[in-house]
Ligand SMILES: Nc1ncnc2c1ncn2[C@@H]1O[C@H](COP(=O)(O)OP(=O)(O)O)[C@@H](O)[C@H]1O
């Protein structure tokens with residue numbers, strides 16, 4: 001099987017002020033894969049996502065996404081690539097004064113010249129994909145936590161991205177909602193052939209959906225591969241991560 005790498009990170013080094021957060025991080029993510037970045041709170045997961053979005057520049061190293069060297073690109077050059085990437089933030093980041101449909105249509109209003117009828121059709125289709133057909137005219141305050149997350153996915157999908165990034169997608173959700181969100185993520189990958197990167201400390205979710213993962217601790221990747229392969233690791237930090245999280249469940 002010859003899968004193409006859609007994300008390649010090589011020897012990434014990044015710091016805030018003088019503190020190194022990620023040191024010599026290298027990995028590849030292949031097309032149509034659900035790839036997880038695991039690690040405890042504060043290990044640098046969100047920082048890594050910000051790099052993949054080109055929001056911050058590394059101290060050293062290379063990041064290439066869809067064959068595009070983003071470490072060299074300026075903001076204008078990043079724009080076409082940003083349209084290929086959907087991002088679901090940790091909070092759902094919906095505008096409270098706008099209906100669900102208006103929230104989801106925002107990227108289309110901003111980045112396309114589509115007539116409003118077309119925008120309406122696209123928005124309704126994306127809301128359908130995440131099972132929110134009935135809620136298009138609701139305000140965010142009228143939605144449950146799980147519905148907000150699904151709305152955020154619909155918005156992230158609205159430009160038909162090739163890549164979808166999630167930051168702690170199950171945080172704040174009860175187990176039933178978390179499982180439902182995981183099912184939606186797998187379905188998006190299966191039916192729309194997108195590549196998914198999820199950043200999380202939720203082992204239950206990762207066991208359910210990820211094909212491969214990396215685990216970060218002490219600024220380095222301390223384990224990588226399938227979850228089964230990771231569990232064979234002799235590194236005490238990896239063993240502790242699995243023990244601690246399995247006990248929580
Ligand atoms: N804007 C920032 N300025 C300074 N330090 C930061 C900033 N953002 C994050 N950090 C620090 O960098 C480390 C990694 O943070 P983060 O990437 O948010 O971790 P995670 O998402 O894994 O919890 C933490 O020690 C955090 O305090």
Ligand SMILES: [Mg+2]
Nearest residue numbers: 045046047167
């Ligand atoms: Mg984080």
